[in-house]
Amino acid sequence: MKITQLSVFLENKPGRLQQILSVLAGASINIQTLTIAEVTDFGILRLIVDRPDDAYQALKAQHITCSRTEVLGVVLDDSPGALYTLMEAFSKRQLNIEYMYAYANPGQASSIMIFRFEDLEKAQAALLEEGIQLVPRSEIHDV
Amino acid sequence: MFNPEFESMPVPKLKELQLERLQWSVRHAYENNAVYKRKFDAAGFHPDQLKSLDDLRRVPFLTKHEMREASPFGLFATPMREVVRVHSSSGTTGNATVVGYTKQDLDVWATLIARCLAATGATEEDIVQVAYGYGLFTGGLGLHYGVEKLGATVVPISGGNTDRQLMLIRDYGSSMLACTPSYAINMIDFAAKQMPDFDFRKTKLRRGIFGAEPWTEAMRKEIETKMGIDAYDIYGLSEVMGPGVSNECSAKQGLHVFEDHFLVEIIDPETGEVLPEGSQGEIVYTSLTKEACPVIRYRSRDITRIYRDACSCGRTHIKMDKVTGRSDDMLIIRGVNVFPSQIEAILMEIEGVEPHYQIVVDRKGTMDDIEVMVEVEEAIFSDELKVMNALRDRITNRFRSVLGISAKVTLAEPSSIARSQGKAQRVIDKRKQ
Numbered sequence: 007m008k009i010t011q012l013s014v015f016l017e018n019k020p021g022r023l024q025q026i027l028s029v030l031a032g033a034s035i036n037i038q039t040l041t042i043a044e045v046t047d048f049g050i051l052r053l054i055v056d057r058p059d060d061a062y063q064a065l066k067a068q069h070i071t072c073s074r075t076e077v078l079g080v081v082l083d084d085s086p087g088a089l090y091t092l093m094e095a096f097s098k099r100q101l102n103i104e105y106m107y108a109y110a111n112p113g114q115a116s117s118i119m120i121f122r123f124e125d126l127e128k129a130q131a132a133l134l135e136e137g138i139q140l141v142p143r144s145e146i147h148d149v
Numbered sequence: 150m151f152n153p154e155f156e157s158m159p160v161p162k163l164k165e166l167q168l169e170r171l172q173w174s175v176r177h178a179y180e181n182n183a184v185y186k187r188k189f190d191a192a193g194f195h196p197d198q199l200k201s202l203d204d205l206r207r208v209p210f211l212t213k214h215e216m217r218e219a220s221p222f223g224l225f226a227t228p229m230r231e232v233v234r235v236h237s238s239s240g241t242t243g244n245a246t247v248v249g250y251t252k253q254d255l256d257v258w259a260t261l262i263a264r265c266l267a268a269t270g271a272t273e274e275d276i277v278q279v280a281y282g283y284g285l286f287t288g289g290l291g292l293h294y295g296v297e298k299l300g301a302t303v304v305p306i307s308g309g310n311t312d313r314q315l316m317l318i319r320d321y322g323s324s325m326l327a328c329t330p331s332y333a334i335n336m337i338d339f340a341a342k343q344m345p346d347f348d349f350r351k352t353k354l355r356r357g358i359f360g361a362e363p364w365t366e367a368m369r370k371e372i373e374t375k376m377g378i379d380a381y382d383i384y385g386l387s388e389v390m391g392p393g394v395s396n397e398c399s400a401k402q403g404l405h406v407f408e409d410h411f412l413v414e415i416i417d418p419e420t421g422e423v424l425p426e427g428s429q430g431e432i433v434y435t436s437l438t439k440e441a442c443p444v445i446r447y448r449s450r451d452i453t454r455i456y457r458d459a460c461s462c463g464r465t466h467i468k469m470d471k472v473t474g475r476s477d478d479m480l481i482i483r484g485v486n487v488f489p490s491q492i493e494a495i496l497m498e499i500e501g502v503e504p505h506y507q508i509v510v511d512r513k514g515t516m517d518d519i520e521v522m523v524e525v526e527e528a529i530f531s532d533e534l535k536v537m538n539a540l541r542d543r544i545t546n547r548f549r550s551v552l553g554i555s556a557k558v559t560l561a562e563p564s565s566i567a568r569s570q571g572k573a574q575r576v577i578d579k580r581k582q
Contacts, residue, residue, distance in 0.1 A: 013532030015525050017562050043534050048525075048560050050532055069342050069563050071525050075532045104533060122532075 007130055007140045008076040009120070010058040010147065014051040015071040018044060026051065026070065033064035038146060039120070041107040054109065054120060056148045076126055079109060079141030080133065082117045089119070092138065099132040101125075109141075151267040151299065152260065155409045156464045160457070163465060164202060167412055170437035172199050175208065178443040181226035184219050185445060205412070205435065206423055210446045213246070216388055221247040227441045237285040238387040245285075248387055249441040255294065257438055258390055261407050262295020265396035268405070268462065269356050269381045271325055273300035276353075278317060280328035281361065282308040287391030288361050292327045295393065301325075308332065311339045315347050322353040330364035330372065330380075333357060337375045338564070350377040358383045360392050363472050363490055367497035369401075382471055386451070389434045389444055395469055400461050403468035410438050413467065414446075415455050429454045432469060452488075480510060480576065482517045485554050489575050492521060492556075495547045499540075507566045511579040519556040521548070524563050 016022050023042075030037065036056040043050045055061045058074060065072045082088045096103070102124045109118035118141055123129035133140060150156045158166070176196040178185040189195065192209040199205070216224060225232060232249040250258065271277065277296045281288030289307055296303035304323055306314060314336060317323060326333065340347045354376060360383035372380045384404050385392035394411055395404035406413050411434055415424045418431040432455065434447045451472045458468065480487045489508055496506055505524040510517060523544065531537055541558050548556045 011532070013530075015530050015537075015560075015562060017560075017565065022562075045534060045538065048537070050534060050537070052532065066527075067345070071527050071530045071563055073527060073530055073532055 007078065007134075007142060008126070009054060009079050009141065009143055011075045011077045011120070011122070012053045012055060012058055012061055012065075013073050013075055014053070014065065016042070016049045016051050018047050018049055023051065026065070029064050029068050029070065030055070030061055033060055035061045035064065039107065039109045043105065052105075052107070054146060056146075058147060075122065077120050077122045078126065078130060078133070079118050079120055079146060081139040081141055082119055084115060084117050088117075092119075095133070095136045095138060099129075099136065101129045101132060150463070151264040156264060156405075156407075156466065158409070158465055160465055163408055166409055167437060168202055170409075171202065171205065171412060171435065172196065174435065174437050174439070174443055175199055175205075175445060177440070178226055178445050182224060182443070184215070184223055185226075185443075188215075202412070205414070205446065208446050210421065210433065210448050211444060212448050213388070213450065216246040216447075220245070222249065224443075225249050225441055226443050227251055232441050234290075235285075236287045236290070236387055236391060246388055248390075251440040254390075254439055254441050257410060258291060258393060259294040259298040261390070261393040261410065262292055263298040264407065265358065265381075265383050265393050266295060266299050266301065266325075268396055268398040268464075269325075269358055269379065270399065271299060271301055271356065275299075275301040275324045276304060276321060277301050277325040277327060278304040278306055278314070278321075278323040280306055280308055280314055280326060280332060281392075287385070287387045288327075288329075291385070291391040291393060292358075296327075311336055312343065315340055315344060318349075318352050318354055319347065324353050324355050326354060326357040326376075326378070327383075328357075328359060329361045330359040330368050331362060333359055333372050333376070333380075334368065337372070342564075349375065354378050356381065358396075360384055365471075365490070365493055365497050384469070384472060386434075386449055388447055389436065389449070390439070394434070398460065398462035398464060402460075403456070403458075403470060405460070405462075405464050405466040405468055406455070408466045411435065412437060413455055413469065415453075416448075418450075418452075426467075427454060427456045432472075478576070480508075480519075480578065482510060482519050482554055485552065487519075487552055487554065491552060492548070493575070495551055496521075496523060496544065499544060499547065505563070505566055506575070508576045509579065510576070517580070519554065520559055521556050522559045522561045522566055524566060525560050526563055 014026055038054045040053045062074055104122040106119055106121045109120050111118045179189050179196050188209050194207050231251045233252050234250045235247055237245045237247050279292045281292055283289030293303055293305055304321055356379045358381050369380045381397040382404055383392050383396045385394040395406040397404050414433040415428055415430040416433055417424055424430045432449050432451050432453050434444055436444045453472050454470045455467050478489055507522045509520045541560055544558045
């Protein structure tokens with residue numbers, strides 16, 4: 007069920023994101039979604055890609071600091087109140103979110119949100135018990 | 150041991166030898182060099198007054214400034230026809246100073262380097278790749294003739310051409326490497342980045358002798374782990390001879406100063422007062438056998454400590470600590486004295502931080518501003534901002550508590566700080582530009 011996210015250390019300077027993307031393009035990696043968390047002088051680029059291990063090796067080969075992190079993809083109805091309902095379940099189960107962002111899922115009836123939890127195992131078990139639909143790994147990554 | 154009779158000489162006998170040689174050296178400088186004669190006369194000192202080693206305190210110091218003033222040949226004490234080679238200091242701080250060597254000086258130098266190599270376990274079976282720069286700098290040629298003196302095989306590749314360095318390590322089966330510690334790290338980085346198939350551990354490299362710049366225990370650990378070798382510190386300064394003034398032995402616990410050729414004192418850099426053994430201060434050198442360019446009480450500006458212990462290697466010569474800083478490198482930031490080595494030590498103790506950093510000092514209005522750039526390697530990278538911020542705060546807080554100043558800490562991408570092939574430029578002081 008877990009999805010592999012790539013995290014890349016980035017200085018906040020013109021051209022840095024472009025260089026990372028060029029490495030990924032060169033390795034024919036398809037990016038499904040990305041988000042940047044930033045403080046003043048550096049940021050962390052978080053990416054969901056089709057082949058995370060290949061992407062990691064390609065970045066390492068260019069001496070770019072990156073790591074792999076496990077996250078969960080949660081399926082949501084594309085309707086008002088869906089995220090609210092989900093948060094109710096999180097609160098009930100005392101699940102603390104480290105960070106979250108949306109996954110591009112165009113043309114589909116449902117949306118996907120990516121979540122990183124303090125305790126990923128606990129979160130996964132709780133969500134499954136609550137009957138919340140998680141995105142299988144095979145739907146995101148090439149096997 | 151290359152010269153066991155000298156290297157393990159009982160201390161009382163060693164001191165007798167030192168006194169005998171010191172009397173010769175001081176008289177030689179006085180009688181054959183006008184600068185020394187003028188200085189000694191002005192201080193009311195005559196070589197006849199030198200009856201014990203302690204009498205050396207009556208002799209005036211020789212400063213780096215005086216050496217520069219006398220440049221190029223003003224401190225030579227032999228006619229030029231007896232001088233067979235000159236070298237020059239790297240001029241890290243100010244103008245270069247020129248030093249000369251007679252045939253006998255070169256023979257002593259080669260012998261001392263051979264002692265250094267032997268102290269690390271090298272024998273005539275070794276193939277030693279000398280990746281110090283050849284030329285005016287004492288590193289390359291100094292090591293070169295020492296390797297030959299030992300009877301090992303020298304690979305005189307000089308500095309630079311990192312890809313070729315690695316190819317020769319692999320193809321020639323070099324068993325020992327001699328270069329600056331920052332160049333060794335540069336080789337490790339280059340191999341990781343450009344030659345993924347290259348594995349130091351699959352080569353015959355077993356030991357390295359590194360010097361010409363201060364380095365820390367953490368750097369030693371990195372070099373030893375990543376190259377799969379034993380790394381030893383070799384110390385020297387061109388004004389005194391070049392590399393081989395002191396060297397680590399198998400104990401890797403302090404550097405033995407070759408006391409049959411050099412006499413060392415530790416002084417308070419402010420007052421010039423001689424401090425007891427074991428105190429930290431500026432190390433002062435007196436050559437005991439040098440012909441062309443004797444140095445009498447040369448103030449090195451290097452900060453260290455000297456002490457005598459019963460070393461497991463069997464050498465009796467006094468030890469000095471790894472040099473932690475040069476009083477010339479001292480930065481005065483908002484009135485506080487800061488050595489780059491202190492900043493390095495703080496970064497080292499914070500687990501996993503690789504020794505790649507740069508200090509930038511600037512003046513904003515009337516305030517000194519210090520920024521320390523630290524490269525983020527995967528070992529300390531986290532995908533959570535709060536963890537990265539905590540790392541930065543931890544470094545900032547350590548600077549404040551240890552140095553007493555607040556520095557701006559910037560986390561930088563790997564390889565974003567320029568690497569040099571020779572000496573690492575750790576400090577950029579924009580106040581001087």
